[in-house]
Amino acid sequence: MESTIIKAVNYNAYFGDNQVVKNVSMDIARNSVIAVMGPSGCGKTTFLRGINRMHELVPSAHANGKIWLNDEDILEMHPIVVRLKIGMVFQRPNPFPNLSIHDNVLAGYKLNGIKLSKSERERIVEESLTKVALWKEVKDSLMKKGTFLSGGQQQRLCIARAVAMQPEVLLFDEPTSALDPISTAMVEELFKELKKNYTLIIVTHNMQQAARVSDKTAFFYMGELVEYDETKLMFTNPTDQRTQNYITGRFS
Numbered sequence: 001m002e003s004t005i006i007k008a009v010n011y012n013a014y015f016g017d018n019q020v021v022k023n024v025s026m027d028i029a030r031n032s033v034i035a036v037m038g039p040s041g042c043g044k045t046t047f048l049r050g051i052n053r054m055h056e057l058v059p060s061a062h063a064n065g066k067i068w069l070n071d072e073d074i075l076e077m078h079p080i081v082v083r084l085k086i087g088m089v090f091q092r093p094n095p096f097p098n099l100s101i102h103d104n105v106l107a108g109y110k111l112n113g114i115k116l117s118k119s120e121r122e123r124i125v126e127e128s129l130t131k132v133a134l135w136k137e138v139k140d141s142l143m144k145k146g147t148f149l150s151g152g153q154q155q156r157l158c159i160a161r162a163v164a165m166q167p168e169v170l171l172f173d174e175p176t177s178a179l180d181p182i183s184t185a186m187v188e189e190l191f192k193e194l195k196k197n198y199t200l201i202i203v204t205h206n207m208q209q210a211a212r213v214s215d216k217t218a219f220f221y222m223g224e225l226v227e228y229d230e231t232k233l234m235f236t237n238p239t240d241q242r243t244q245n246y247i248t249g250r251f252s
């Protein structure tokens, strides 16, 4: 049976007095892929950053309402614990430039002061790179800097770094918009694999990508969640005129 892993209830997010996410309620099923779409500035990234408590890193930012992760309220949890359970991958691949591929995978452990034995380190590096289909390509050059890799490989390394922390949920903010079509296809293929073990929430401007990879799509407009449904239904038979206008390219 489908179980809910994330449940937002009347979630609001602000920058100072400017409310940019308005009363969002949505349930996200475990092991599903959710696409978050909508015109520029409609609050997609802010909502995503709210889910792992990154929103509050901006000095003027605040939020209220509830976001449940299983039966814990994310807004009441320690932000570090939230970020260990909910990893994030950004638009531009951002491996740590001074660290090797090996150390990039383990960076989350180091940053959080978590000590690992040598055998644990080796196991986590191999498992994480295997999960992102990068192990075979880099196993003989683990001590090279992560920045020697191609853009697509760097993004898979960043996904491996997130996966290494054994999160439950992975957030992606336009994860392929800086990648070429082949690397994009590889990352999309990866989503199908990652879904077996994680829940994926992906902000994307690419409607074809949302249609290819997601189970459900959330359409945001001016901070509101206008429509949230099975992706197939959303793209063929949206119920709200604003969704219809967006998917038919009447505004971007």
Ligand SMILES: Nc1ncnc2c1ncn2[C@@H]1O[C@H](COP(=O)(O)OP(=O)(O)OP(=O)(O)O)[C@@H](O)[C@H]1O
Pocket: 015, 020, 038, 039, 040, 041, 042, 043, 044, 045, 046, 047, 058
């Ligand atoms: N650091 C910030 N300080 C103040 N306002 C911000 C900040 N970041 C975003 N905003 C504002 O919040 C609103 C929502 O922005 P957000 O980045 O969440 O939208 P988005 O839908 O992800 O847009 P895009 O598709 O262009 O990335 C916008 O009006 C934006 O200007």
